[in-house]
Amino acid sequence: MTAPDQWQFDSDALSPDDSFVRYRELYAPGADAVRLSRPFAAKVRAWRLHRGLLFDRRLRGVGHERDAARVQRDSFDHFTLTFVLSGDQAVDTGEGFHQLLPGEALLLDMTLPMRLRSYDAHIVTVSIARDRLAGAAGQLDGLHGAILTGPGAGLLGDYLRALVDRIAALSDTAHEPAMTALSALVAVALGKAVDEDSELLAARRATARIERIRALIDARLSDPDFTASEVIATSDLSRATLYRTFRPYGGLAGYIQLRRLERVRRALGDPRDERPFATIALDSGFESSSHCSRLFTDRFGVRPGAYRKMMALNTDTDDPRIAMRMWQAEVR
Numbered sequence: 001m002t003a004p005d006q007w008q009f010d011s012d013a014l015s016p017d018d019s020f021v022r023y024r025e026l027y028a029p030g031a032d033a034v035r036l037s038r039p040f041a042a043k044v045r046a047w048r049l050h051r052g053l054l055f056d057r058r059l060r061g062v063g064h065e066r067d068a069a070r071v072q073r074d075s076f077d078h079f080t081l082t083f084v085l086s087g088d089q090a091v092d093t094g095e096g097f098h099q100l101l102p103g104e105a106l107l108l109d110m111t112l113p114m115r116l117r118s119y120d121a122h123i124v125t126v127s128i129a130r131d132r133l134a135g136a137a138g139q140l141d142g143l144h145g146a147i148l149t150g151p152g153a154g155l156l157g158d159y160l161r162a163l164v165d166r167i168a169a170l171s172d173t174a175h176e177p178a179m180t181a182l183s184a185l186v187a188v189a190l191g192k193a194v195d196e197d198s199e200l201l202a203a204r205r206a207t208a209r210i211e212r213i214r215a216l217i218d219a220r221l222s223d224p225d226f227t228a229s230e231v232i233a234t235s236d237l238s239r240a241t242l243y244r245t246f247r248p249y250g251g252l253a254g255y256i257q258l259r260r261l262e263r264v265r266r267a268l269g270d271p272r273d274e275r276p277f278a279t280i281a282l283d284s285g286f287e288s289s290s291h292c293s294r295l296f297t298d299r300f301g302v303r304p305g306a307y308r309k310m311m312a313l314n315t316d317t318d319d320p321r322i323a324m325r326m327w328q329a330e331v332r
Helices: 016-027 068-074 130-137 150-169 172-190 199-220 228-234 239-249 251-268 277-283 289-300 304-313 320-331
Strands: 006-010 032-035 041-049 052-066 078-092 098-100 105-109 114-129
Touching: 006 016, 016 032, 016 041, 016 052, 041 150, 041 172, 052 068, 052 150, 052 172, 078 130, 078 150, 105 150, 114 130, 114 150, 114 172, 130 172, 130 199, 150 172, 199 228, 199 251, 228 239, 228 251, 239 251, 251 277, 251 289, 251 304, 277 289, 277 304, 289 304
Parallel strands: none
Antiparallel strands: 006 041, 032 052, 041 052, 052 114, 078 098, 078 105, 078 114
């Protein structure tokens, strides 16, 4: 993996005055970080997977909150899974704080408010796209704040430990099956079972069709004439289903635009790619480099030329704060 596909944060490497400010800025794309009464400390390792994010976090004296206004503003539509390896962790989804025990896992729906408290805990957290999780576990209603326990949760924890230990050595092509396996283990921990007549089997078939649509989109990104209308015309899914699936990205057109921007971002971050930005923009399906530049800046918070320079210099801005903003845009 090359930056910004992974990053680290260590509060001990910063001054006491700067450490929490930097941490709060780091998590600003996804949650509001708040200080608790205990002294703050954080050591975080993070990796970007296939439509998923993996975090190994040792946290003390910090909370993370998403109130109703924040939920409405950022329009996230994924789930997070948190497994408690050790320590003191609590969650509130509207009925007061509940203590999580080591060996337990927590599911949170990012379309709903929540509060987390890490008093002194070692946790592994994964962000999982909603449709991927639904494809493995079926109906997801009512799972916000679900606490997973027992042998299924233990198996899930074993997998997460192994994933954290080995993710840096995995090839990019292994990320998608790794996330598929993770989603299947969440289904096991939830006690979901599949038979030929089950709703879950239907959900998995629908997810397979969605993945084929994603593959079609990725294969046609360089064609500027490729639009959402063509996807709808060739899909065996209803317009309503496609709209629900891609709504977090602003619909099908928004998803196609995001994938084109991601192609541009990866090209700019590849030191072997010497094409001018204008050529990269056109090769990625944009009608003009100026249009691409404006959209890139709006999405990632940095101009394309500046991003390319930062990556070439390998400076701080494979900086976790910029990486997090880009990652959240992908998983949303």
